[in-house]
Amino acid sequence: MSVIIKNLDRVVEENGNFRKVLFTGAKSQLVVMSIPPGGEIGEETHDHVEQTLYFKSGEGEAIIAGEPSPVRAGDALIVMPGTRHNVRNTGSEPLKIATVYSPPNHIDGRVHATKADADADREDEEFGHHIA
Numbered sequence: 001m002s003v004i005i006k007n008l009d010r011v012v013e014e015n016g017n018f019r020k021v022l023f024t025g026a027k028s029q030l031v032v033m034s035i036p037p038g039g040e041i042g043e044e045t046h047d048h049v050e051q052t053l054y055f056k057s058g059e060g061e062a063i064i065a066g067e068p069s070p071v072r073a074g075d076a077l078i079v080m081p082g083t084r085h086n087v088r089n090t091g092s093e094p095l096k097i098a099t100v101y102s103p104p105n106h107i108d109g110r111v112h113a114t115k116a117d118a119d120a121d122r123e124d125e126e127f128g129h130h131i132a
Helices: 008-014 115-120 122-129
Strands: 019-024 029-035 050-057 059-064 067-072 076-079 085-089 095-102
Touching: 008 050, 008 095, 029 085, 059 076, 076 085, 085 095, 115 122
Parallel strands: none
Antiparallel strands: 019 029, 029 095, 050 076, 050 095, 059 067, 059 085
């Protein structure tokens, strides 16, 4: 089954949730994120998952293996499995992101309004650690 997401730019901009899973397939997953000013995704390492992040709006800092690098609207970040990474919002507006995981890293349909909600969802956190 194929899926069309109409106007992904608008979907990303209108998303007010920390993380919202839009689509999960057998080999990939599309997720949108909104990181508030001063917020962060949180340092993580995906053992078996490749992640591509597209920054739609805002400005921030990607920290890859401890090395910071500025990111802004129009930039993309590709994180290979086993790479420690984090993204922080260093701007005054929400950092809006579309991200693709391959293979999927979150439970299909999951929505977390805040980072605290995401951190508290142990089932979803464990899901990503059991991908092989």
